[in-house]
Amino acid sequence: MMKIPFNKPGFSGKELAYIKEAVARGHLSGNGYFTKKCHQFFEKRFRIPKVLLTTSCTSALEMAGLLVNLKPGDEVILPSYTFVSSANAFVLRGAVPRFVDIRPDTFNIDETKIASVITKRTKAVIAVHYAGVAAEMDAIQAVARKKNIPIVEDAAQAVDATYRGRFLGTLGDLGAYSFHETKNCMSGEGGALLINRKALIPRAEIIWEKGTNRCQFFRGEVDKYTWVDVGSSFLPSELVAAFLYAQLTHLGKIKEKRKKIYNFYTESLSTLAQRGEVRLPIVPKHCHPNYHMYYLLFSHKRERNRVMAALKKKGILAIFHYIPLHLSPMGKRFGYQAGDFPITEDVSERILRLPLYNDLTLNDQKFIVKTLKSIIS
Numbered sequence: 227m228m229k230i231p232f233n234k235p236g237f238s239g240k241e242l243a244y245i246k247e248a249v250a251r252g253h254l255s256g257n258g259y260f261t262k263k264c265h266q267f268f269e270k271r272f273r274i275p276k277v278l279l280t281t282s283c284t285s286a287l288e289m290a291g292l293l294v295n296l297k298p299g300d301e302v303i304l305p306s307y308t309f310v311s312s313a314n315a316f317v318l319r320g321a322v323p324r325f326v327d328i329r330p331d332t333f334n335i336d337e338t339k340i341a342s343v344i345t346k347r348t349k350a351v352i353a354v355h356y357a358g359v360a361a362e363m364d365a366i367q368a369v370a371r372k373k374n375i376p377i378v379e380d381a382a383q384a385v386d387a388t389y390r391g392r393f394l395g396t397l398g399d400l401g402a403y404s405f406h407e408t409k410n411c412m413s414g415e416g417g418a419l420l421i422n423r424k425a426l427i428p429r430a431e432i433i434w435e436k437g438t439n440r441c442q443f444f445r446g447e448v449d450k451y452t453w454v455d456v457g458s459s460f461l462p463s464e465l466v467a468a469f470l471y472a473q474l475t476h477l478g479k480i481k482e483k484r485k486k487i488y489n490f491y492t493e494s495l496s497t498l499a500q501r502g503e504v505r506l507p508i509v510p511k512h513c514h515p516n517y518h519m520y521y522l523l524f525s526h527k528r529e530r531n532r533v534m535a536a537l538k539k540k541g542i543l544a545i546f547h548y549i550p551l552h553l554s555p556m557g558k559r560f561g562y563q564a565g566d567f568p569i570t571e572d573v574s575e576r577i578l579r580l581p582l583y584n585d586l587t588l589n590d591q592k593f594i595v596k597t598l599k600s601i602i603s
């Protein structure tokens with residue numbers, strides 16, 4: 227029987243050569259040759275004042291939590307329809323998550339609902355760009371700026387996607403990327419913090435390097451390094467950076483490949499959409515996605531679950547996410563309950579994500595589409 231996984235890591239072919247080079251260079255801890263190559267790649271290509279590779283997007287978000295100076299009882303605003311780290315990185319500092327419902331079209335935070343949950347304790351708005359499609363950053367910036375609240379972009383899924391021509395992750399005060407195996411471009415585990423506000427750069431470097439001014443020392447700006455602030459070990463080894471750099475050299479190709487796959491789904495499934503059997507992804511005109519994800523929205527949870535099970539029987543792994551954070555055991559501890567965010571709860575029950583990875587073949591994709599159509603009609 228055919229077996230089509232949900233995700234499969236793709237390679238540029240240069241990964242092992244670059245790892246070999248890192249070994250030959252004899253510097254395997256962080257912040258070496260390949261780390262700097264990755265930093266420069268992003269800083270130039272996406273016009274970012276400062277990038278710091280991290281061991282994951284989760285740890286980049288944790289750095290953001292430290293940089294916005296969260297204190298116990300402070301609040302952060304974010305959607306409930308997201309990955310756990312969007313909340314956990316800030317809850318770890320004692321912050322209280324103030325969830326907001328999502329828009330029914332892009333499943334991003336409903337920007338019109340942010341103002342009503344802002345309080346004196348609000349210390350950050352976390353803008354998650356779901357599926358590599360931008361949240362409404364103009365409106366989010368307008369409401370946050372009025373109250374001087376920093377914006378952290380969780381751009382984990384959004385590397386190489388844009389909003390009104392600007393790259394996601396570069397629009398807020400801070401941004402976070404993920405290079406987890408399931409993302410478009412990856413290093414197994416990995417991430418980056420984007421520092422878009424220059425004033426935050428010195429402290430970001432210190433937090434990154436275990437609370438020391440070691441970055442300054444390496445640049446020759448101080449004659450010894452020492453403990454100057456809080457921090458942790460957020461930097462990945464050169465082996466990870468070498469692997470990642472090999473992926474980055476293919477960033478354009480990766481998007482091209484995924485775009486083809488994405489468009490084939492849309493073209494082949496449009497008849498089902500026209501008949502009202504499923505809803506396809508909606509991408510606003512001013513948002514250019516990176517084709518991170520393809521999903522279908524079914525009429526009912528029952529139908530979604532039936533299709534998911536039938537696909538699995540045919541060897542095709544389609545999955546859904548997220549369990550809304552406000553309905554999780556942790557969410558309930560913060561006092562949330564069913565019914566609080568109706569659109570989030572509804573989407574979570576009706577969504578199904580289809581296999582989409584860089585090397586998904588046209589043959590496999592045709593099989594997925596044919597099987598879907600036979601299950602649905």
Ligand SMILES: *Cc1c(COP(=O)(O)O)cnc(C)c1O
Pocket residue numbers: 281282283284285308309311312354380382383403404405406415416417
């Ligand atoms: C993948 C993901 C993360 C976590 O990324 P890691 O690199 O695995 O820590 C955070 N937020 C969102 C929205 C994600 O999709």
